[in-house]
Amino acid sequence: MDIHILWVDDEIESLKSQFLFLEQKGYKVEGVSNGYDALDFIKENKVDIVLLDESMPGMTGIETLSEIKSYQSSLPVIMVTKNEEEYIMEDAIGAQITDYLIKPVNPNQVLLSIKKALDSKRLISEKTTSEYQKDFRNLFMALSSVNTAQEWIEIYKKLTYWELQMSKSGSSEMMEVFQSQKSEANNEFYKFVSKNYIDWINNPEDPQNPILSHQLFSKKVIPYLRKDKTTFFILIDNLRYDQWKVIKPYLLEYFTIKEEDSFFSILPTSTQYSRNSIFSGLLPKDIEKRFPEEWKNDDEEGGKNLYEDVFLKDQLKRNKLENIKAEYLKITNNHTGKQFEDQIHNYLENDLNVIVYNFVDMLSHARTEIEVLKELANDEQSYRSLTASWFEHSPLFRALKKVADKNLQLIIATDHGTIQVKNPSKCIGDRDTTTNIRYKHGRNLQFDDKDVFAITEPKKAGLPQPNVNSKFIFAKENIYLCYPNNYNYYVNYFRNTFQHGGISLEEMIVPIVRLESK
Secondary structure, X not given: OOEEEEEEOOOHHHHHHHHHXXXXXXXXXXXXXXXXXXXXXXXXXXXXXXXXXXXXXXXXXXXXXXXXXXXXXXXXXEEEEOOOOHHHHHHHHHOOOXXXXXXXXXXXXXXXXXXXXXXXXXXXXXHHHHHHHHHHHHHHHHHHHOOOHHHHHHHHHHHHHHHHHHHHHOOHHHHHHHHHHHHHHHHHHHHHHHHHHHHHHHOOOOOOOOOEHHHHHHHHOHHHOEOOEEEEEEEEOOXXXXXXXXXXXXXXXXXXXXXXXXXXXXXXXXXXXXXXXXXXXXXXXXXXXXXXXXXXXXXXXXXXXXXXXXXXXXHHHHOOOOOOOEEEEEEOOHHHHHHHHHOHHHHHHOOEEEEEEOHHHHHHHHHHHOHHHHHHOOOHHHHHHHHHHHHHOOHHHHHHHHOOOXXXXXXXXXXXXXXXXXEEEEEEOOOOOOOOOOEEEEOOOEEOHHHEEEEOOHXXXXXXXXXXXOEEEEEEOOEEEEOOOOHHHHHHHHXXXXXXXXXXXXXXXXXXXXXXXX
C-alpha cells in the first residue's frame, strides 16, 4: 500500500495502540508532538496524509494547518480535537481540512476517515463501474424497444447521468464501454428521427410528439408569464443537457427548480434555424413567408439572426400579449455582459426579459479556430469543465445573484447542442452549397446515403426551398461532411471539434428549465 501517515499530537505516546492498528492495516505511521516538528518532517519526507491535534501548546493545530497548506496545499489533513466549539470547526473548514474527528476517537473511525480521504476516488470508481454494469443491460434493452420521443429523453438523461459519473470515477476502461453504448444509442436515435421527423412537423398536435423549437415559447414560456412576477427567459446558445447539469449546482444556491424538462431542436440544429424558430414561434418556411425581407437563406448574403427581437414581438402580438412590458437583449461579448450585470435591477421593471447569451457558441466555434482552446476543450469532460468555469465567473451569473432575492422567475433554455465530430464523410456540392459540416443545403448534392438523412422536399420538413432542386442533408452520430478538394487537410482540421447542425442526442435533445427565487 505504501501510504505514509504523519500523526501530530502533544500526547503522541498515548496513541501507540492507534499506530499499531493502522500498521496492521498496511499503513506506515510516524508521530511528532508539535507543529514545528510536523513542518520539518513534511519538508523532508514523503507524507500522504496528516492527522493533526487541534489543541497543542506552542503552535496550535489551526496555525499548523495553515502552515502545512501554504507549503503543500493538496496534502490531506484530518483535524482531531476535543473542542466542539463551532468557531473551531469553521476555522478548520476555512483552512481546507479534509475531515474532522472529535476525541476520543476509536481506531475504526480513524481508518474510515483515512479511507475517505485517500481511497474515495478508487471506491467511487469501483462503485460506479459496478452500478453501470448492472444498468448496462437495462439500457441495452431500452434501446431495442424505444418508441417515443419522451422515452428518448429519458434514455439520454440516463446516459448523461452515467457519463458524468464516469468522468468522476476516472475509469478509462468503463468509459470506453460507455462510449460504445452511447454511439449505439445515437445510431438508433438517428433512425428514430429519420423515421418520424416529417410527421412531427406535419402533425403538431400529436401528444406523442416532442416539443419542437417553434413550439417552445407557446408551451413553456407564455403559460407562465405573470404580471406580479418578472420573468427572465435566458437562452444560452449551444447549451447541451450535460452542460446544464454542471452549471445547475451554482443556480440551486439561489433559485428553486419548478420544472426541469427537455425539448427537441428542429433540423438543422443550427442557430439560424432553431433560434429564429424559437423567437418567431414559426417554422423556417413560415418565417420566410411572413418576413421575406428579414429571413435569409443559407446562400444569401447578410446576417441570419439579426431580427430575433422583431420575431419575438410578432409572436407576443399573435398571442395577444402585445401589452406586456418586454425587453430583448443579445449579449455577444464580455462588455455587453458587464453592462447587463450593472443594469440588472432596471430589468425588474419589465414583465418579460429575453436575454440571448452567446458565450457557448463563441467558445465552440473559437475552439475550431484557436489552438489554445483546442487544448482547453479537447474532450467532453474538459468542455463541460470549461462551461462550468465560464458560468461561475460570468457577468450573467453575477447579475442573477444580484436579483436572486427578488420576486422573479427564471427560464433557462438553449437553441441546440453540439457534438464532438470524429468520422469524416465525403460530400460534393455546387458553389452555392452551405459550408456547415453537420448539414448541407443546396442543389446537386452527392453524398453517402448511409451517413446522412436526406430531405428532398424541404417544405414538408418546414424548411424553405429556394428552388425546385434544393435539398437538405443532415449528418448522423459524430460524422462530419467534407468536400473532396483538399480532403485530408479539412478532415484533420475539423476532427474532434464540437459542431452542430446534424442529428444526435447531444444536438437535438436540449434543456428547458423553470426556476423561481428561493
